[in-house]
Amino acid sequence: MxxxxxxxxxxxxxxxxxxxxxxxxxxxxxxxxxxxxxxxxxxxxxxxxxxxxxxxxxxxxxxxxxxxxxxxxxxxxxxxxxxxDKKAFSHNILNQILDQKEAFGQQDLGHGGNVPIDMSSPNIAKPMSMGHLRSTVIGNSLAELLKKANYNPIKINHLGDWGTQFGKLIEAYKLWGSEEEVRQDPINTLLKYYVHFHQVDEEHPELDDEARAWFKKLEDGDKEATELWQWFRDESLKFFKSIYAKLGIEFDSYNGESFYNDKMDEIVSILEDKNLLQESRGAEIVDLEKYGLNPALIKKTDGTTLYITRDLAAALYRFRTYDFVKSLYVVGNEQTNHFKQLKAVLKEMGYDWSDDIHHIQFGLITSGGKKLSTRKGNIILLEDVLNDAVDLAKKQIAEKNPDLPNKDQVAEEVGVGAVIFHDLKNDRLNNFDFNLEEVVRFEGETGPYVQYSHARAMSILRKAGQIDLENADIAGLQDEGSWEVVRQLANFPAMIKRAVEEYEPSVITKYAIQLSKSFNKYYAHTKVLTDDAEKNSRLAMVASVAAVLKESLRLLGVKAPDEM
RNA sequence: GCGCUUGUAGCUCAGCAGGAUAGAGCAACCGCCUCCUAAGCGGUAGGUCAUCGGUUCAAUUCCGAUCAAGCGCACCA
Missing domain, CATH: 3.30.1360.70 (Arginyl tRNA synthetase N-terminal domain)
Structure with missing residues (x-):
């Protein structure tokens, strides 16, 4: 700069x-x-x-x-x-990185402002699919990036733990369920009931009425309905947490939709006070004609609430609780209209902070060209994909580095890393058709490629032995190969800025690949551990590469093993 | 029908808020481990940047139209 x-x-x-x-x-x-x-x-x-x-x-x-x-x-x-002036420039940048270490690239864009991030948000009683991975992993990376830019991210898992679907689930359980079966394998069993419900429902639409009745009971606090709901929720959360542990992701809040249950009356009364509510076809709506949007359905004919009502309550709650500078929602682009409506209604309510709400949308994952649908049973289980990737990583290690210590941990880091990295590699908005081979690929422009580059750098540093680089004379480098690496290193802060401004982790993914490429090229052509005048400068560059790659991966939520 | 998103090599995608001969990875073919991990490096081959117009000294990039694909369009989330 x-x-x-x-x-x-x-x-x-x-x-x-x-x-x-x-x-x-x-x-x-x-x-x-x-x-x-x-x-x-x-x-x-x-x-x-x-x-x-x-x-x-x-x-x-x-x-x-x-x-x-x-x-x-x-x-x-x-x-x-x-x-x-390559020598002077590389002298400066290498010393700067050695000095700042993982703090390199840190900058004050956010002045410590709070930024709640609505992310992951799986639905209770349903398994997590590849679709949830996107929201989880993009949200997590944005949180790390925002922190690096001195914002204060708050990761909120807005669990889908409320809604008509629970009426359906309870109805299905009452009809065909057995307590014992659910105890043995909660998620899969509940899923089975749910899918079955939708099959039967095709020919017996009256089931929908039963389901709606159950949800009504639930909203009214009926004992049986509430107990079943609580049970399903507990089991699901237990399962979700095991997957988050695998991904290495933690949340600041698990306040899902049900949390806002007692906060919706206020929304409704504010809407009433401001004369925004209208009756239409027996339901209560807010007209959004002037925004060119469909009306927002606040209450159904039977008096129960909808998604948007809860999201309004959530938006207001977050504003009051966090006094945010921005509020992010990492949700698929099929919900674009929903967020436009949400912002429009808040605007109508007189909340100018609705402009600080951003829908961080992302493309759809399909399978065989078709949309994933839990109801139709067309899903790709995240758990399976992660397990496949880790297994494959184990095989690779057995083949390429059988003497590696803590094989299992490294396999976990590489396998899971490959899946996360793959998801963050391309522009958020791109749709992609799921292809297991591609997701767990370890060669070419992949997570493991970046991890491998880092491991190679670490290996050189180990072999170099104890050298006090911080006090050594780092004169700088000027050959063509190292220049490519150095200018990439110098780019890191600008990349972070861009990634934050565009809410786009793929900026970092691509950057990490570029840096890895230039480093691997350098590695192939230059022997670092040669005793000559420039050895310290070369080692300084290798140490810088290792530090920046590790930090890049960290920002993406991917581990960087020292050996692999 | 309306709205949003997308259209670059066989496949998957880059192309930095318009600029110098359009770049990678995968797949194909050919090389490179007496040398810091070959999960690597190098080479060959592969493109009328969907089409047509407009703005500009300059358009893959900006604007409009057309065509094609995906998603959405009130009692699901």
């Missing part, structure tokens, strides 16, 4: 103030290839000003720039290319 400003200033000086620093800064770019330098300024905008061809302007600018601050300044066609 400082370097870029230096370049911009040089251009401003050379043009004798014809362009402002900001103008120049916005035009400066990074050339695609190494031989074109580190920064480039295209002279097209000067063509009109000078009434000359850009190709002619570029060399004239070069004449006026003093080369002291740079290795080289060169005109190539219409571009002025800058080669920065």
């Amino acid at each position: 400082k370097q870029k400003q230096l370049v911009a200033q040089a251009i401003v000086d050379a043009t004798e103030g014809q362009l402002s620093l900001d103008e120049v800064m916005s035009k400066i770019e990074v050339p695609k290839t190494y031989d074109l330098g580190d920064y480039a300024f295209p002279t097209f905008i000067l063509a009109k000003l000078y009434h000359k061809a850009p190709q002619q302007i570029a060399p004239e600018l070069v004449e006026k720039i003093s080369g002291d601050a740079f290795d080289k300044v060169q005109a190539v066609g219409p571009y002025v290319n800058f080669f920065i």
Whole structure:
């Protein structure tokens, strides 16, 4: 960043103030290839000003720039290319990383502001599928990134523990369930009832009425309904927590939908007070015509509540409890309309903080091109995928590094890491069709590739023995291979900023791959542990790579084993 | 029908808030372990950036239309 400003200033000086620093800064770019330098300024905008061809302007600018601050300044066609002083630059950046360690890249974007993140939110009595993984893993990474940028994230697991579905589940249990069967295998058994309910329901729609009646009882506090609900919820949560443990993810709150049960009356009365509620077809709605949205259904004909009513209560509760600067919802893009409605209703209620609510949407995972559906039994169990990945990692270790200590732990870290990394690799919004082989792939642009790069770096440092790098003379490096690595390292803080601003963990995933690539390339061509004058600088670079890779992985929620 | 999202190599995707010959990974083919972990490195091959228009000195990138795909469109979440 400082370097870029230096370049911009040089251009401003050379043009004798014809362009402002900001103008120049916005035009400066990074050339695609190494031989074109580190920064480039295209002279097209000067063509009109000078009434000359850009190709002619570029060399004239070069004449006026003093080369002291740079290795080289060169005109190539219409571009002025800058080669920065590699040795001085790498000296600075390596010392900075060695000094700051894992704090490198930390910055104050958030001033400590609270940011509740609604994430994961699986439904009680249903297994977790690959769909839940996305929300969980994206939310977790955003939390780490926000923390790094000095926000205070609050991870909220907004459990789907309320709604008509429980009426269905209770009805199904009453019809076909057995207590013993549920005790033995809670989730799968409950799921079985639920799927069965929907099958039978196709031909006997009257079951829906029964289910609605049960949910009504539940909302009214009926003893039997509440006990069953509590039981299902406890069993489910036990199971979910085992998966979160595997993923290494913890939550600050498990307040799910049921938590807002007693907080909805207030919402309804506020809506009434502000004359926002209307009756329509026997239900209570808020008209959102002026937002170009469908009306928000606040209460059903039978008086029970809906998803949005609870989300309104939750939004208000979070605002009061956390006084947030932003409130995030990591939820699939099929719910885009819901969040538009939510924000619109809050706006109508006079809460201007509704602008601070952001729906962090993500693409759909399909299987065989079809949407995953718990009801239709078309699901991919997260548990299975994680287990498959860990098994595969075990096989790889047996094959490639049979003498590795704590094999099981490493297999866990690599297998689970591969799955998480894969989910965070692409743009959030992309849909993807689930393909097990791809998810548990360990070669190419994958999590294990990054972990492996880190392990290699650690291995060199181990072999280097006890060297006090912090006090050693790190003169800097200037060869082409290390330069690629160094400029990647220097990019880390900017990447964090971008990832936070765009709520996009994939920025970090891609960055980690790029850094790994340049490091592996370097590794293949340069022997680090050669005794010469630059050895300390090389080791400093290796230590920096290890630190930044480990930190990148941490921000993604992936472990970085020292050996694998 | 309306709204949102997407359309780049056989497959999966990058392309940094328009710029210099469009990049990776996988799959295919060919090389590289007497040398810090070959989960690696290098090479070959593979593209009318969906189509048509517009803005601009410059468009894969911005705008519009068309076509195609996915998701959503009140008593599920």
